Amino acid sequence: MGRKFFVGGNWKCNGTGEEVKKIVSTLNAGEVPSTDVVEVVVSPPFVFLPLVKNTLRPDFHVAAQNCWVKKGGAFTGEISAEMLVNLDIPWVILGHSERRLLLNESNEFVGDKVAYALSKGLKVIACVGETLEQRESGSTMEVVAAQTRAIADKVSNWANVVLAYEPVWAIGTGKVATPAQAQEVHSELRNWFQANTSPEVAATIRIIYGGSVSGANCKELAAKPDVDGFLVGGASLKVVIFFLFLPSYFPHGCWLG
Numbered sequence: 001m002g003r004k005f006f007v008g009g010n011w012k013c014n015g016t017g018e019e020v021k022k023i024v025s026t027l028n029a030g031e032v033p034s035t036d037v038v039e040v041v042v043s044p045p046f047v048f049l050p051l052v053k054n055t056l057r058p059d060f061h062v063a064a065q066n067c068w069v070k071k072g073g074a075f076t077g078e079i080s081a082e083m084l085v086n087l088d089i090p091w092v093i094l095g096h097s098e099r100r101l102l103l104n105e106s107n108e109f110v111g112d113k114v115a116y117a118l119s120k121g122l123k124v125i126a127c128v129g130e131t132l133e134q135r136e137s138g139s140t141m142e143v144v145a146a147q148t149r150a151i152a153d154k155v156s157n158w159a160n161v162v163l164a165y166e167p168v169w170a171i172g173t174g175k176v177a178t179p180a181q182a183q184e185v186h187s188e189l190r191n192w193f194q195a196n197t198s199p200e201v202a203a204t205i206r207i208i209y210g211g212s213v214s215g216a217n218c219k220e221l222a223a224k225p226d227v228d229g230f231l232v233g234g235a236s237l238k239v240v241i242f243f244l245f246l247p248s249y250f251p252h253g254c255w256l257g
């Protein structure tokens with residue numbers, strides 16, 4: 001069975017209650033291809049999770065943007081994996097570069113978080129990606145492999161993980177990776193899984209791309225064989241554009257039969 005295309009919308013720290021209601025209502029009214037071949041997940045800020053969860057169409061799913069590394073307790077300001085499970089939120093984004101860089105989340109900490117979230121039954125969108133400096137010094141693969149290794153050190157079952165390759169230099173900058181650049185890293189990551197986990201994980205894990213994805217570039221990116229979907233930031237707030245990412249699966253030919 002092929003890898004189901006995955007389209008995630010990361011709303012980051014944006015939106016008022018009214019704006020979120022409008023986005024949800026536009027999403028609910030949109031026509032999408034069968035969710036048998038595309039999985040759609042939107043990730044609102046924590047405070048809007050119940051609102052989105054309770055009003056979003058049932059064929060789309062909801063992700064939190066983070067959760068704590070272990071069981072909840074005296075961790076002011078944090079949200080636990082248990083709370084997300086209690087709210088019936090199925091997905092969580094972990095290891096986003098904004099948290100790695102601004103909040104000093106280390107590879108090891110992200111690995112621990114992924115393992116804990118999975119152990120509680122959450123599905124995880126785990127993010128990896130290099131900075132511009134790292135790319136220019138030729139260490140892209142070394143960086144993303146170390147980030148992935150830190151997860152692999154704690155996780156053996158990858159069935160509920162989607163890996164998001166998000167080059168830091170492409171996030172929110174309008175400088176999207178070329179389809180060839182994305183394919184190169186995705187394919188090397190898949191080789192990494194082949195060498196370090198199992199052929200089954202390598203063949204089945206979805207590796208999605210994030211970083212200035214837009215209606216103008218999504219089709220070419222999606223045409224690459226190892227690009228299994230997107231994690232979209234800014235453009236996911238503009239629902240009309242977000243919908244353009246869904247038919248971008250056409251290049252793989254899957255839902256055309």
Ligand SMILES: O=C[C@H](O)COP(=O)(O)O
Nearest residue numbers: 010171172211212233234
């Ligand atoms: O999680 C999403 C990524 O950070 C991409 O954000 P962007 O599409 O605004 O560049």
